[in-house]
Amino acid sequence: MNKIVKELNLLLADLQVFRANVQGCHWSLRGCHSFLSVHAYMDVIYEDASKDIDAIAEFIRIYRAEPIITLSKYVRRASIQEIELEQASKVEHVLDKVFVDLTKLNLHFFPIFDLTTTELDIGDHMAVMTATYGKHLWFIRSLIKKEDEQEEEKEDSEESESSED
Numbered sequence: 537m538n539k540i541v542k543e544l545n546l547l548l549a550d551l552q553v554f555r556a557n558v559q560g561c562h563w564s565l566r567g568c569h570s571f572l573s574v575h576a577y578m579d580v581i582y583e584d585a586s587k588d589i590d591a592i593a594e595f596i597r598i599y600r601a602e603p604i605i606t607l608s609k610y611v612r613r614a615s616i617q618e619i620e621l622e623q624a625s626k627v628e629h630v631l632d633k634v635f636v637d638l639t640k641l642n643l644h645f646f647p648i649f650d651l652t653t654t655e656l657d658i659g660d661h662m663a664v665m666t667a668t669y670g671k672h673l674w675f676i677r678s679l680i681k682k683e684d685e686q687e688e689e690k691e692d693s694e695e696s697e698s699s700e701d
Contacts, residue, residue, distance in 0.1 A: 540651045540658075541601040547644040548592045548603055549613040554637050555585035557619040561634070564624035574627050574679070581634065584668055588661075595658050615640050635676045638669050645669075 562578035565571060593603040604610060611618065616637045623629035649662040 549610045552610040553614040553616045561630045
């Protein structure tokens with residue numbers, strides 16, 4: 537049981553730092569052609585993380601244990617690093633950071649699922665989180681690919697214009 541609580545608290549720490557990062561990106565994102573869509577999507581991810589944070593803390597309480605509650609402990613225990621303001625304002629950095637952090641979050645779900653096979657509500661929630669964050673990964677991957685393709689098209693266009701001169 538202690539291993540389950542430890543794993544849940546590590547997930548809670550990562551989710552708290554992740555949510556703070558996404559919220560910072562939502563507030564700080566500036567001047568890009570995809571601002572509106574990325575800005576709105578950060579809000580969706582933030583809301584999902586907020587719901588999951590509450591659920592994870594409640595699961596820890598089910599085991600009669602205490603969830604981590606201080607910001608300093610979240611940051612110390614999390615595998616996800618805090619985002620810097622310079623990164624949070626640029627769409628390419630935001631998408632890359634959220635993608636990396638979602639990948640780290642996904643590493644928690646299966647070990648917790650395996651440890652909690654008899655606790656159906658926890659296992660079920662891990663399955664739902666796997667699907668939710670997997671969908672976010674797919675969406676971010678698609679956005680990154682679109683950004684990369686647009687950048688390549690812009691470079692190709694610039695090359696064509698310079699060769700015509």
